[in-house]
Amino acid sequence: MIEFFFDCSSPWTYLAFHNIQPLAKELGAEIVWRPILVGGIFNTVNPSVYAQRETPVPLKARYMKKDLADWSRSAGLAIKMPPTVFPVNSVKAMRGCIWLGKDMVPFATAVFETYWGGDMDISQDAVLAEICRKGRCRRAEVLCRHLRAGNQGPAQGQHGRGRGTRWLRLTDDLRGQDRHVLWQRPPAADPRGARTQQGECGLMVRAVVCRELGAPETLRLEEFPSRAVKPGEVRVAIRAAGLNFPDVLMAAGEYQLKPELPFTPGMEAAGDVTEVGAEASGVSVGDKVIVKMRHGAFTDEAVVTPSQLTPMPSTFDYAEAATYLAGHGTAYHALIDRGRVMPGEVLLVHGAGGGVGLAAVEIGKMLGATVIATASSDEKLAIAKSRGADHLVRYDREPFRDAVKRITDGRGADVVFDPVGGEVFENSMRCIAWGARLLVIGFTGGIGSAKTNLLLIKGASVLGVRAGEAVRKNPTLGEVRLKALLQWAEEGKLRPNISHRLPLQDYAKAMRLLIDRKAIGRVALVMD
Numbered sequence: 001m002i003e004f005f006f007d008c009s010s011p012w013t014y015l016a017f018h019n020i021q022p023l024a025k026e027l028g029a030e031i032v033w034r035p036i037l038v039g040g041i042f043n044t045v046n047p048s049v050y051a052q053r054e055t056p057v058p059l060k061a062r063y064m065k066k067d068l069a070d071w072s073r074s075a076g077l078a079i080k081m082p083p084t085v086f087p088v089n090s091v092k093a094m095r096g097c098i099w100l101g102k103d104m105v106p107f108a109t110a111v112f113e114t115y116w117g118g119d120m121d122i123s124q125d126a127v128l129a130e131i132c133r134k135g136r137c138r139r140a141e142v143l144c145r146h147l148r149a150g151n152q153g154p155a156q157g158q159h160g161r162g163r164g165t166r167w168l169r170l171t172d173d174l175r176g177q178d179r180h181v182l183w184q185r186p187p188a189a190d191p192r193g194a195r196t197q198q199g200e201c202g203l204m205v206r207a208v209v210c211r212e213l214g215a216p217e218t219l220r221l222e223e224f225p226s227r228a229v230k231p232g233e234v235r236v237a238i239r240a241a242g243l244n245f246p247d248v249l250m251a252a253g254e255y256q257l258k259p260e261l262p263f264t265p266g267m268e269a270a271g272d273v274t275e276v277g278a279e280a281s282g283v284s285v286g287d288k289v290i291v292k293m294r295h296g297a298f299t300d301e302a303v304v305t306p307s308q309l310t311p312m313p314s315t316f317d318y319a320e321a322a323t324y325l326a327g328h329g330t331a332y333h334a335l336i337d338r339g340r341v342m343p344g345e346v347l348l349v350h351g352a353g354g355g356v357g358l359a360a361v362e363i364g365k366m367l368g369a370t371v372i373a374t375a376s377s378d379e380k381l382a383i384a385k386s387r388g389a390d391h392l393v394r395y396d397r398e399p400f401r402d403a404v405k406r407i408t409d410g411r412g413a414d415v416v417f418d419p420v421g422g423e424v425f426e427n428s429m430r431c432i433a434w435g436a437r438l439l440v441i442g443f444t445g446g447i448g449s450a451k452t453n454l455l456l457i458k459g460a461s462v463l464g465v466r467a468g469e470a471v472r473k474n475p476t477l478g479e480v481r482l483k484a485l486l487q488w489a490e491e492g493k494l495r496p497n498i499s500h501r502l503p504l505q506d507y508a509k510a511m512r513l514l515i516d517r518k519a520i521g522r523v524a525l526v527m528d
Contacts, residue, residue, distance in 0.1 A: 208298035208507045211262040213253035216511035219265070221504065226301060233303050234283055235275035241297040241504075242268045242323035243523040244355070245419075245444055248511050250295060259295050266297025270312055270321035271527075280306050288312040290321050294468070297322075298507055300527055310482060313489035323355065323496040323522035325485065326467075331359035332481050333467035334417060334439045335367060343368030345414035346433070348404055350424050352389060353380025355522040356441060358497055360417045361387045366493060369415070372407060374400045376517065383497055383520050400424075404431040412458075415439065422446030429454040436460040444517075497521030 204223045212218055229235050247265040249255035269291040273283055283289070289309040291302055312321040335341045347364040351357040352373035364371045365388030373389035375381045381392040393403040404413055412433040418425050419441035425448030428438060436458055450462055471478030488494045499520040502510045504527055513519045 205299060205301045206504060207264045207300070208266070208504070209262050209264055210251050213251065213261070216248065216251065216508040216515075219251060219507060221507065227303060229275050229277040229303055231277050231279040232305060233277045234273055234280050234306055234309065235277075236269075236271045236289060236291055236302045236304060236309070237274045238269045238271040238291070238297070238300055238302055239318035239527050240270050240322040240501075241266045241299075241525045241527075242319075242326060243510050243514060243525065244268070244326050245442060245514055247295075247298075248514055251511075257294060264296045264298055266295060266299070266525075267293055268322055268324075268326045269293070269297040269302065270316075270318045271302075273309075282306050283309055288318075288321075290325055292325060298504065298525060300504070310486070313486060315489060315492060316495070319498055319501055319524035319526055320496050323498060323524050324489065324494075325482075327355040327496065327522065328359040328363070328485055328494060329481060330356050330441065330465065330467040331363045331417075332485060333470055333477070334441060334465040335360060335363055335415070337470065337477060337481075338463045338465055339415045339417070339437045339439050341367045341369050341415050344370070346370050346372065346404075346408055346411070347415045347417065348372045348374070348400075348413035348428065348431070349384075349389070349417045350374050350400075350428070351419045351444070352384040353377065353520050354419060354517075355496065355519070356419050357417070358384060358387055358521050359494075361389050362494055364388070364417070365390075366488070372404060372413065374403075380520050387497070399427070401427045401431040408433070412436065417441065420445040421448045423448070426451065429458075429460070432458050432460055434459055438462045439465050441465050498524050500524070501526050503527075 205226045206221055206223055209220050209222045210218070211220065226235075244267050246255050246257075247267060250257060250259065251265050271289065271291065273285055273287040273289060276283055276285055283306050287309075288311070290312055291297065291304060292308050292310065293302070293304070296302060310325065312318075313324075316324065335347070341347060341364060347360075347369040349357055349360045349364065349371060352361055353375040357373075357375075361371055361373055361384050370391075371389045372391045372393060373381060373384035374393045374395060375384060376395055378394070381389070381394065385392060391403075391407050393400050405411075412431050413428075414433050414436055416428045416432060416436065416438045418428060418439060421440070421443030422445035424445055425438070425440070429451055432438065438460060440462060454460070455462065467481075471481075485494065497520060500510065500513055500523045502523070502525055504525050507525060510523050510525055513523050
C-alpha cells in the first residue's frame with residue numbers, strides 16, 4: 001500500500017491524479033490518498049511566495065463552505081479546518097476541476113500554463129472564461145457559469161473541527177510548514193436502502209434523510225459515500241431540487257406512497273450528467289437534465305437510469321428546470337387528460353398562488369378558458385394575473401362561490417381545479433355549471449365530502465388526478481405530455497414562478513414555506 005500525500009488546494013494536483021491512478025492500477029498498487037492543506041498554511045507562513053512574483057495573486061482571506069465541502073467529498077474525507085488563508089485562484093480553479101471530473105484534464109492543463117507560463121491572475125473570472133473560450137474545455141458554457149461564484153471580501157473563515165474527525169499534525173522541513181493530515185470518518189448508514197459501495201472517486205454526498213416520520217425539523221442532513229455506477233445507470237450532479245407538498249406529506253407518513261425508512265425526500269431535480277455507466281444509452285456526460293424520482297431528490301448527487309432523465313429546456317436555469325415537470329405535468333394531466341378543458345369554458349382554479357395552481361392558470365389560459373383564480377393574498381393574485389388569470393378572488397373578502405356566480409351570471413364554472421380540498425371542495429359543488437368536472441388534485445386544506453345530490457342535480461363528475469400514476473399505467477400519456485411541456489417551455493409559453501431559492505441545508509425552512517402557504521409558485525433547494 002502506498003500513502004500518497006497531496007496538496008488539496010492546488011488544481012493541478014488533480015491533473016496528477018489522472019496519471020497516477022491508472023499507473024497504480026497497472027502496477028497492482030493500492031493507493032491511500034491523504035490530503036494535506038498545504039495551500040492555505042503555506043501561504044500564511046510564507047507570503048513571499050506571491051510577493052516575489054511580478055504580478056502577485058491576491059490572497060483570499062475567506063474560503064467558501066461549498067468549496068471546502070467539495071474538497072472533502074472528492075477526497076472521501078470529513079475535512080474540517082481551523083481558520084486560515086487561501087489564494088482565490090486555488091479556490092476557483094479547484095471548483096472547476098472538481099466539477100468537470102473526468103473531463104478536467106484540458107482545463108487543469110490550461111490553468112497550469114496560464115498561471116505559471118502566462119503569469120496571469122487566474123482568480124479573475126475573465127481569465128478562466130478565456131481559457132474555456134480557447135477550446136481547452138468542451139463544456140465551456142456550463143463551466144463558465146459554474147465558476148461565476150463572485151469575489152468575496154476579506155473575512156476570517158470560521159470552520160471548527162467537526163465530530164468524528166481525527167487530527168494528526170506533522171512538521172516537515174518546508175520552512176516550518178504544518179501539514180494537517182485527516183483520517184476518514186466511518187460512513188453512516190445509507191438512506192437509499194441497501195448499503196452501497198463507495199465509488200472510485202470516494203465522493204462524499206450530502207442528502208436530507210428521513211429516519212423517523214414527522215415534521216420537517218425531524219429530518220437530518222447527512223453525508224454518505226458516493227456509490228459506484230452500475231451498468232445501465234447514470235450519475236447526475238444535482239444543482240437544484242424542487243419542493244412539492246407530497247414531500248411534506250411523505251416525510252410525515254401521510255402520503256399514499258410510504259417509502260421504507262430511512263429515505264430521502266424529493267420528487268424532482270435538475271443537474272448535469274457526470275458519469276454514464278456501460279449499457280446506458282441516450283445520454284452523455286455534460287448533458288443538462290431534469291431528474292424524475294418518486295423520492296430521493298434532496299441530495300448533491302443521484303444515480304438513476306436514463307429513463308428518469310429529460311433534457312433541460314434551454315430557456316430555464318437549474319432551479320426552474322427542477323420545479324417544472326411535477327407542477328406543470330399535474331396541471332396538464334388534470335386539465336387536458338382528465339378535465340378536457342375546451343376553449344370558452346370557465347375554469348375555477350383554487351390555490352392559484354401555489355406551484356400547481358399557477359401552472360393550471362397558465363395552461364388553462366393557453367387552452368382558451370376563462371380563468372377565475374382564487375388565493376389568500378393580493379400578492380399571490382397579482383402573480384396569478386400576470387400568468388393569465390381573467391378574474392381574481394380573495395377567499396377572505398368574498399365567498400368564492402358567490403364570486404363565481406357573480407362573474408358567470410349565475411351559470412357557474414365548467415371545470416374546478418382543486419388542490420386544497422376540505423370546505424373549498426364542498427363549496428365548489430355549489431357554484432358549478434351543468435356537466436361540470438371537479439378535479440381533485442390534493443387536500444392541503446383537509447379531506448372534503450362529495451354531496452351526491454349536488455353532483456346529480458348538475459350532472460357533474462368528480463375526477464381524481466394522479467399524474468405520475470397515470471403515466472405508470474399508460475406510458476404513452478407521459479410521452480405526449482412531456483413533448484408538449486418541453487415544446488411550450490422552449491417557446492417561452494410556460495415557466496415556473498420561484499418565490500424562494502434556499503440552500504440544501506435549509507430544507508426544513510423550505511418545507512415550512514409550503515406548510516405555512518408562504519410560497520408563491522415554487523420553492524427550490526439549490527446546491528451551488
